[in-house]
Amino acid sequence: MSVTHQAAAEESLKSGSSFLKSEAGQGWLTISPPFLYALLLLVGPLTVIIANSFWSQDYLTIDHTFTLKNYQAALTEPIYRDLLFRSLYISIMVSVVTVVLAFPVAYFVSFHGGRYKGLWLFIITVPFWSGYLLRILSWKVILGYKGVLNGSLLSLGIISEPMTWLLYSTSAVIITLAHSWAAFAILPIFVSLEKIDRTLLEAAADLGDSWARRFLRITVPLALPGITAALLIVLIPTVGDYVTPKLVGGKDGVMIANAIQVQFGKASNWPLGAALAVSTMIIVCMMAGLIVALLYGLKRILK
């Protein structure tokens, strides 16, 4: 039918007035308020930021002549380069850790959740919706030198002196972010597991596959879209996280978002901040593309 609808849309476009009465016209008319809003407040501002990244700033005035020197600074100055790499490293670690830890949970809910699937999903998503700032704060309390974790381990006699590397480190940032984004990783994996026709697994069993082989040859390949989505849905936003590195990252955990914020705050160099933001987006998107390619390569091998 899509061909005929497309043709209908084209034809209606030609005849103008009847376009609004056609299905395509009705569709565009209905979606236009949220679409225009997103164009105006997301696409528009992003374009402005991209434009800004090619300008330069002289005290308080913006020089609108085209320049690449912000990108030169963003990509070559050691401080920014290191921050970019560290942010990328952290967000890749976070997305891999989150997805690996989340997969069994999604699997459990989908295959063994029974009547309580909805309740399980609710329980898993609730922490995600509540107290973003406070959860990070809580990790600070848990991971601190005199914090909950060190305190408990000391009193249990497992360690003899507090672990100092827990807080204000890259690992603190990774732990906190992995916790924050857990629900986001579970949902897409769960959805793709739900879509797997259970008779496929029965057929594989009938054809002689053991549980492990069925899992590797059927479940994982069919859940791959969900796994990919989960990786990206965690990777892309975490690369720009601002609060977690600020609260639990210390000197070693600073990420690119903190540098961007400085350029739009204290340092007040918008073009440089814009270039940092755009570079981050481009690099993380390239990374995302690489992950997708890798996973689909893997899928071929699994077959």
Added chain:
Amino acid sequence: MKLRAGSTSSLKFYVFVYVAILYIPVLLIPVFSFNNSATPKLPLVGFTIKWYEGLAGNGAMQTAAWNSLIVGICAAFLSTVLGICAARALTRYKFRGKTVASAVIMAPLIMPEIIIAISLLVVMLGIGMELSLLTVILGHLLICVPYSITVLIAGFEGFDPSMEEASRDLGESSWGTLRRVTLPMLAPSIISSLLVSFTISLDEFILAFFLSGTEPTLPVYIWGQLRFAAKLPNVLALGSILILASLVLLTFAELARRRAEKNSHSGGQFQ
């Protein structure tokens, strides 16, 4: 296909540990908020409600709470209205460019918030807009709409289009159909969308931090208090109240969502 019994129980054990770790950081906040100590650490020394009492006369906090409420209500309402438009268009009509339109609308869901925040900041300052609650609402709307859409699409999908046709067929006008059939049937999804987007707005920090100017919302206020170590117990008390509020709102949202699901399922089934 089920696992063997032994593997199932170890999987179950893993899931329970996972969920416990998910909740421990959230639950620690109320635990320490009742602890009679100025620093949050173990062992607990005694029960107190003084950190809560300390919040009572705090004018700055109350202003922030009021700001959060205004922002939350506006964002929830507008996000639901825009969400209804999008969800309806996405479920009812086939048209060229639908994927592009929905990708643009849903993009804030996975964009790093800092990038949304700075681009809005640059544009708003650029066109001479004063940073205020309005700018926060505009920002929150951007990130709430995708969630509203997700909730509402479920409602629309379970909604047989011939319901509206039946209403028209029985003599009702388009407006009457909206009032007597469409809205009542979507009511649970709409309520769910309102609650979810309110909760997101209430909890949102980064956009509010960049866009609120001199009118802080609660998370921005909390952020400011974190500089003072002595204020930490009060922050934990305030945080506990916020978490409780979110929990209650989300539970209601979930109940509404289930109601919507039940409605649409039995409505679309034969026998």
Added chain:
Amino acid sequence: MNQSQLENPEISNLAMISISNVQKRFGTYIALDNVNVDIREGEFFSLLGPSGCGKTTLLRMIGGFDEPNAGSITIAKEPMGGIPPNLRPTNMVFQSYAIFPHLNVSENVAYGLKRLKLGKAEEGSRVQKALEQVRLTGLGARMGNQLSGGQRQRVALARALVMQPKVLLLDEPLSALDKKLREEMQVELRHLQRQIGITFILVTHDQYEALAMSDRIAVMFGGRIAQIAEPQNIYQRPVSRQVADFLGGMNFLEATGMHAHDGRFQATVEGFGKIRGLVTAQGQDLTSASSKEKLILGIRPERLRILWDGEKADRVVSGTVIDRHYMGEVTNLVVRIDGQKDPISIIETNDFGAEDIPVNSQVRFTFDDDAFIAMSA
């Protein structure tokens, strides 16, 4: 008076609905191609065809849910162009029934009456009457989403009938029901239509349903009406092979030496000898032509009858049973006849005293005059 009027005296000669030169395109796809039909007052009219033939599109246009790209539809002499569904004298029973799940049965039935502001008593009594009509009395308080398929169908019917439409439109109303309930509802719908006396238009892809219920049937293929006729005529005198095939089993046999005159023909069929039959093809030279070329004739499997041993008949054909399909009340025998490329099928009734005819047995069978028909290809 024509045949359907003899059977159902409620039908008048007045056209309740006139559809003339209606065309509907979805982009380049032509859903309806120059459709012309008059549907009479008080008639039970069916639109029959495979999915995608345009029958539902046509029904939705009568109801006002779609507008034709060309041509016109008039209902009770009023042109309907641009008139929305809520202002048309038609009501629809939807395929999914579209029972409002947030309202109970009475509220569902009263939905359309609310706008008429009849007053509580009048409204209540009309709802009661409608529920009685569809035998749902006492279920008024049940919620829309707590009903069985059969009940939902009845509510949909009551909800439409309570509006006292001039025309009731039924979009595959029985397709969601199981076989037994479907057969019950066929009888009930037929009775209801006779009792109320308004025009019913039924869309269906089930030929038995159409044959059992309708005064007249329009068979549609690819956006065109292939034939409009009473059930017997459409079954026994299909104008084309496509119509014949859609309405039930048909044996197609090659014939030579065709002589046709005044709607009848003579021809020779290998194995059958010289036979006579009816020309049903329309608007073709077949009606009064002679041809040396090979032609395809049709005969329904149940018009062939196996002869008992020693039974005599005017026309006897012999063949070999090569397969048999037992189907309960009847058995379908697949018989090969010398001189015929394809085997033919014969329907034998398993009635009192019927004997099993095993595969590989030799059989003789007979057929009557006019059983053969000459259709257009």
